[in-house]
Amino acid sequence: MNEKVDLLVIGAGPAGMSAAIFARNYGLKVLVVDEQDAPGGQIWRGIEQASRAGNADVLGASYSKGKVVVDKFRSCGAEYRSNTRVWNIEPGLRVFITGAGVTSVVDTDYVLLATGAQERPVPFPGWTLPGVMTVGAGQIVLKSSGQVPADPVWIAGNGPLPLLYATQLLKAGGQIAGYLDTTPPGQLLRAMPRILNALTGAPMDIVKGLAWLMDLRRKANYVPSVTGIEVFGENRVERLDYITANGNKKTVEASLLLVHEGIVPTIHPTLSLGCEHEWDADQLSFAPKLDVWGESSQENVFVAGDGAGIGGVEAAQVRGQISALRVLIKNGNLSDREGEKLFRPMRSKLKRALAPRAFLDKLYRPRNAIFEPEDNTLVCRCEEVVASSIRHQAAMGHFQPDKIKALTRAGMGPCQGRQCNYTVAHILADATNRTVPDLGLYRVRPPFKPLTVDELASLADNGVDS
């Protein structure tokens, strides 16, 4: 017999935990699966460990708040399975999960995908060298392992995350060799018309961001308007070149470079399920098409958190609750009227949480250069495909991402296109006078996370119902 639950939540971050807690208030049978060893998602990664070790202070109040939610989640009565990955979801709904080398099938009435986001791939010459990582990665090792770069680090990027990380790093005793701000000049001005709304919704966030920036400019070597980066070294980063908008070029010694150009929703699961997706022109990414409750075009499949469109930690929690509320209504635990009453304050809260987004999206719109890598830059890290190979195929008349995948192997490696899908789409759009929303991304098929033949074969022992 397959395991059967009412609601399967995928991802134990702010959205997934909030949904589980809410659904448990009404006694639903909830199973939460997550790839990590402990709950918290990326934003609250390692929160239990950090609290125990007393490291949480360095990371700020917003991080420490996560402990309250994690504690509530731990005691809410939802079954929580860590170190478990989901690699297939079939209509019906049937979910294939693998953990500790064993695969099983869970039948569920509702699925909530709370799989969050990933950092946008940032290809540039040398980005595969050891010593280049994402800012998010640097922050994750600070959160989960309490570690900082051993030598002064270079940070290059655009967005709130590099500012936050730089602030946390200095507080933790780390050193910054230089902060290369890649925010295109003039973007603050272009974002200004949207600032009022941001200030009304979340004034403290804007004040906080400004304080981080001012602090950083005072304490670190801050270089504004950086337009290009190139990294060199024999088997690891040894030096880097950067160029600014006014043409100043500089070569510096470097051992570690952290990069960041925003985040994009995790859509492999919804793409695999065949859900409809929409292009978000502000966030330059696809997100699943959802109704006000977060339900996708596939019935009973919900998406909450940054996977529903980048909204941040507050929005993620409310979205999780809203989706759980809808599940409770559909399941008959709450009447339409009761549900509507609970929905109204949540909707206002979500609106407030999302208020700064339009401003942030405009201010931190990534520079075009990251979508137009030079010919000899690796685009697909796994299969080592350079930009010129994609352009060559485009010149031969091929413009569909899947065709390019078949011809060049770009997107066929273990990461399954997660690090090259947007870059390839942008290159193709650019080369063939099309747009990324016209072209879409690679088709995603299960298993959307790799699994071994052993793990797959273990299904047979678990007596899967057909």
Add this chain to the structure above:
Amino acid sequence: MFQKTHEITGNEVTIYIDGTPVVAEVGETVAAVLLRQRSLWSRTSLLSGEPRAPYCMMGVCFECIAIIDGAFSTQTCLITVCDGMRVERQLGCPRILV
């Protein structure tokens, strides 16, 4: 290369990276330990054999894959350490691509 901001006291384990014993802290991932090593890499790439190192730390880039207790292509950023764990850097397999 990274370093801890605190001493590992009381909750340390030993893992072996390519046979060399290395101290790690309970609860941290194998990739985090790899990042503290002087030779900062986890595998070589499939075609050109270039060294690669943990890049995203959240399970999406697959650059940190290594052989853990004999299991190939394990994402070291998703696996937490345990005492006696054997980690081997994974060399790409050019033979099967020829």
